[in-house]
Amino acid sequence: EAPSAQAAFNQPGEKVALPDNFAFDSQQPQIIQGEKFQFQTEVSRLMNIVINSLYKTPEIFLRELISNGSDALDKIRFQSLTDSAALESNPNLNVTIAVHKDKRVITITDTGIGMTKEDLQKNLGTIAKSGTSEFLDTLSGDKADMDLIGKFGVGFYSVFLVADKVRVTSKNNNDDQYIWESTAVDDFTIAKDPAGNTLGRGTQIAIHLKEGQDQYLEDAKLQQLVQKYSEFINFPIYIRRTKTKTVEAETPKDVDTDDSEEAKVEDAKEETPAAPVTVTYQEDDLMNSNKPIWIRDPKSVSETEYQEFYSVLTREPDAKSMAYSHFKAEGDVEFKAIMYIPNKAPKDLFQRVDNAHSNVKLYVKRVFITDDSAEFLPRWLGFLKVVVDAEDAPLNVSRETVQSNKSIKAIHKHLVKKMFDLLKTLSADEEKYAGFIKEYGTSLKLGALEDKAHIKKIGRLLRYHSSNSDKYTSLESYVSRMKKGQKDIFYFTGANVDEIKQSPFVESLLARGYEVLYMDDPIDEIVLQHIGNFEGKAFQNVAKSSLKLGDEDTDAESEKALEEKFLPLLDWMHATLLNDIEKVRVSKRLTTSPAALVANDFGWTANMERLMEGQAKQNKDAAMHQFMKSQKKILEINPGHPLIIGMLERASKDPKGYENDKHFQEMAKVLYDITLVRSGYSLKEGVKAFAGRVENMLRVNLGVDEAAEAVFEAPQAEERDQEEIDAEIEKRGDILKADDVEPGSITPEELNRMMKEFTESTNPPLAGPGGKKVEVNVDDIVAEAEQELDSDEPKEAIHDEL
Numbered sequence: 183e184a185p186s187a188q189a190a191f192n193q194p195g196e197k198v199a200l201p202d203n204f205a206f207d208s209q210q211p212q213i214i215q216g217e218k219f220q221f222q223t224e225v226s227r228l229m230n231i232v233i234n235s236l237y238k239t240p241e242i243f244l245r246e247l248i249s250n251g252s253d254a255l256d257k258i259r260f261q262s263l264t265d266s267a268a269l270e271s272n273p274n275l276n277v278t279i280a281v282h283k284d285k286r287v288i289t290i291t292d293t294g295i296g297m298t299k300e301d302l303q304k305n306l307g308t309i310a311k312s313g314t315s316e317f318l319d320t321l322s323g324d325k326a327d328m329d330l331i332g333k334f335g336v337g338f339y340s341v342f343l344v345a346d347k348v349r350v351t352s353k354n355n356n357d358d359q360y361i362w363e364s365t366a367v368d369d370f371t372i373a374k375d376p377a378g379n380t381l382g383r384g385t386q387i388a389i390h391l392k393e394g395q396d397q398y399l400e401d402a403k404l405q406q407l408v409q410k411y412s413e414f415i416n417f418p419i420y421i422r423r424t425k426t427k428t429v430e431a432e433t434p435k436d437v438d439t440d441d442s443e444e445a446k447v448e449d450a451k452e453e454t455p456a457a458p459v460t461v462t463y464q465e466d467d468l469m470n471s472n473k474p475i476w477i478r479d480p481k482s483v484s485e486t487e488y489q490e491f492y493s494v495l496t497r498e499p500d501a502k503s504m505a506y507s508h509f510k511a512e513g514d515v516e517f518k519a520i521m522y523i524p525n526k527a528p529k530d531l532f533q534r535v536d537n538a539h540s541n542v543k544l545y546v547k548r549v550f551i552t553d554d555s556a557e558f559l560p561r562w563l564g565f566l567k568v569v570v571d572a573e574d575a576p577l578n579v580s581r582e583t584v585q586s587n588k589s590i591k592a593i594h595k596h597l598v599k600k601m602f603d604l605l606k607t608l609s610a611d612e613e614k615y616a617g618f619i620k621e622y623g624t625s626l627k628l629g630a631l632e633d634k635a636h637i638k639k640i641g642r643l644l645r646y647h648s649s650n651s652d653k654y655t656s657l658e659s660y661v662s663r664m665k666k667g668q669k670d671i672f673y674f675t676g677a678n679v680d681e682i683k684q685s686p687f688v689e690s691l692l693a694r695g696y697e698v699l700y701m702d703d704p705i706d707e708i709v710l711q712h713i714g715n716f717e718g719k720a721f722q723n724v725a726k727s728s729l730k731l732g733d734e735d736t737d738a739e740s741e742k743a744l745e746e747k748f749l750p751l752l753d754w755m756h757a758t759l760l761n762d763i764e765k766v767r768v769s770k771r772l773t774t775s776p777a778a779l780v781a782n783d784f785g786w787t788a789n790m791e792r793l794m795e796g797q798a799k800q801n802k803d804a805a806m807h808q809f810m811k812s813q814k815k816i817l818e819i820n821p822g823h824p825l826i827i828g829m830l831e832r833a834s835k836d837p838k839g840y841e842n843d844k845h846f847q848e849m850a851k852v853l854y855d856i857t858l859v860r861s862g863y864s865l866k867e868g869v870k871a872f873a874g875r876v877e878n879m880l881r882v883n884l885g886v887d888e889a890a891e892a893v894f895e896a897p898q899a900e901e902r903d904q905e906e907i908d909a910e911i912e913k914r915g916d917i918l919k920a921d922d923v924e925p926g927s928i929t930p931e932e933l934n935r936m937m938k939e940f941t942e943s944t945n946p947p948l949a950g951p952g953g954k955k956v957e958v959n960v961d962d963i964v965a966e967a968e969q970e971l972d973s974d975e976p977k978e979a980i981h982d983e984l
């Protein structure tokens with residue numbers, strides 16, 4: 183436990199333990215002489231971006247430094263669990279902030295783990311986070327970047343928002359006290375502290391404020407910010423203040439014995455021993471309540487406090503949570519926890535799925551243990567933010583122990599259960615829950631894929647777009663609306679709801695009054711295969727050949743008659759499209775479209791094909807992929823469509839016509855092509871072949887000769903003759919007089935040579951878009967070259983530019 187606030191107070195006149203270990207002043211830019219180090223390139227870039235994008239909120243430096251101090255305190259406290267000597271160097275655990283107005287310096291001192299010389303060099307000179315360089319590349323400095331950079335965690339370097347000089351003094355138990363110092367320009371210096379070990383243990387950051395940042399020297403402003411940023415820090419955070427106190431006459435004698443500089447006695451009336459005197463002393467005022475929010479009674483915590491704690495937990499000042507649960511688990515394991523669902527899913531949620539994520543912060547009896555364990559929650563719940571404070575979890579949690587430890591397993595179980603409870607409650611509020619589905623619907627579906635034990639529960643929590651209304655529907659309410667005789671849950675998959683609505687597969691079901699679920703998430707189809715059924719109702723993709731509506735005309739006779747009636751056309755079509763389709767049949771599912779392509783039960787629908795195509799990019803020759811892709815589809819024709827009836831008439835007149843009726847063949851292929859596209863597949867032979875067929879049909883329609891070619895004459899660009907080129911070069915050369923040229927720079931002869939090279943390289947003329955001649959204004963180029971002659975630029979550069 184951290185010491186009480188009282189323990190760190192000094193009495194009037196008593197010397198304060200905290201060293202003011204800095205000597206900044208504006209006349210003394212660099213105070214330490216030591217080893218110089220360059221910042222890693224990424225650090226310099228990050229500092230620039232931080233300063234340029236966050237300059238409007240410079241105060242965040244305090245948040246970052248206080249939380250770094252708190253992290254350092256967590257580390258030493260954790261170490262002390264296994265090493266009882268760790269705290270001997272300084273038993274106090276706290277952060278103290280002090281202002282030195284005359285010097286325009288603020289110091290932030292923690293008694294945390296401290297840094298060795300090597301730590302200083304590494305931690306405050308490089309960035310360990312992988313992908314930093316790539317991340318920095320994506321930033322351009324606009325408003326959206328501020329969010330990104332906030333999430334990335336600007337950390338220590340944010341100090342340069344307010345500082346022109348920073349001095350970090352640090353003492354780790356394993357090294358001497360070292361000083362790190364920088365003005366944020368390219369490099370930093372590290373030196374052994376000549377003052378020796380003044381800190382005992384910990385880190386003091388002395389910040390010399392830039393011009394214009396004097397607000398942080400004001401007590402009220404500083405207090406407001408420190409309180410804001412330290413409210414949920416689990417160590418005492420103090421502001422050191424200089425105070426005065428009036429004491430009785432005898433007391434000054436005691437105070438006088440104190441030799442501290444800060445404690446001065448202002449003896450108002452030296453001659454009159456009986457009169458009271460005013461003493462100046464320093465006192466540390468506690469800024470935070472220092473009681474973790476999760477151990478408080480939920481009834482005593484306000485909504486605002488939960489949200490504020492959430493933003494501290496995520497280290498995102500504006501972050502909000504859409505729902506949370508604060509609970510206590512008892513029984514096989516005892517712990518208290520707060521679980522949050524963030525308002526917005528992190529952008530990299532699914533990239534993180536495979537990596538350990540830090541979404542659970544584990545404390546044991548208020549001592550922070552780890553936030554780097556993937557085992558407390560299943561991967562698909564990676565979006566939650568949780569604080570767990572256990573009574574009896576092992577202190578040395580590592581990835582290995584997490585997997586085998588009973589209490590950790592029990593925590594895992596409780597957390598998952600509580601999460602389901604939370605979602606159940608949230609789902610009662612339709613609007614809020616729609617927000618959840620929008621952000622985390624895909625997470626739930628991943629859960630259905632990898633968490634077999636909870637698949638039924640997840641099934642109840644899923645929501646889909648539907649033809650019933652614009653709102654999401656649950657499977658449960660779909661089932662409650664199913665029609666008489668309907669056995670299956672109908673769904674269709676596509677890239678988006680608009681596309682799905684226009685699909686020929688959906689039209690007939692809607693026309694008959696059935697409800698269809700619109701699945702627009704690429705993984706929906708696979709998820710439904712995993713879920714299998716909902717309350718005994720199977721899922722039926724309406725693009726599959728096996729679709730049964732339940733109200734079909736069961737009269738086999740009339741079905742047979744229809745097949746027979748259309749037989750000539752079916753034969754024609756099949757013979758023509760032999761290479762593309764498995765068979766042609768008369769459809770019972772179509773209303774307004776002439777035809778549709780359906781996948782057989784084991785074949786891929788258009789959606790699945792697209793999905794697999796994406797995956798196959800990484801695994802091009804997967805035999806399974808090739809096999810599935812080559813599966814032929816069934817072409818269904820609409821017996822009520824005039825186009826089909828017209829084609830039937832033609833086929834009936836000439837049953838063998840498909841062998842030599844070229845126009846019919848083309849028509850059948852065009853019908854197949856447009857059906858492919860309308861059914862969501864891509865054109866098998868590409869757009870050119872399709873366009874060629876359509877063009878031919880237009881020719882036939884207009885009675886234009888099908889074989890006739892376009893007549894055109896392309897005037898050929900003429901070559902220039904050499905004389906013309908030479909004359910031009912000469913003319914340009916005249917412009918350059920020897921007098922214009924600075925000694926040592928480019929000579930007219932050289933420029934002429936370059937010009938000659940250039941002119942020749944553009945002859946024949948440069949081809950622009952569409953093969954057009956590009957107008958090159960040689961005058962402009964020469965004018966530019968003339969200007970360049972005045973500059974110090976090397977000749978090569980001018981040449982390149984030419």
Ligand SMILES: Nc1ncnc2c1ncn2[C@@H]1O[C@H](COP(=O)(O)OP(=O)(O)OP(=O)(O)O)[C@@H](O)[C@H]1O
Nearest residue numbers: 250251254294296297305334335336337338339385
């Ligand atoms: N007060 C401190 N005491 C001990 N170590 C510190 C202190 N401040 C910073 N460090 C060390 O320097 C490292 C870099 O700090 P910085 O604030 O830049 O990033 P971070 O804290 O790791 O991440 P972020 O702030 O982005 O969440 C820290 O990880 C820590 O090891």
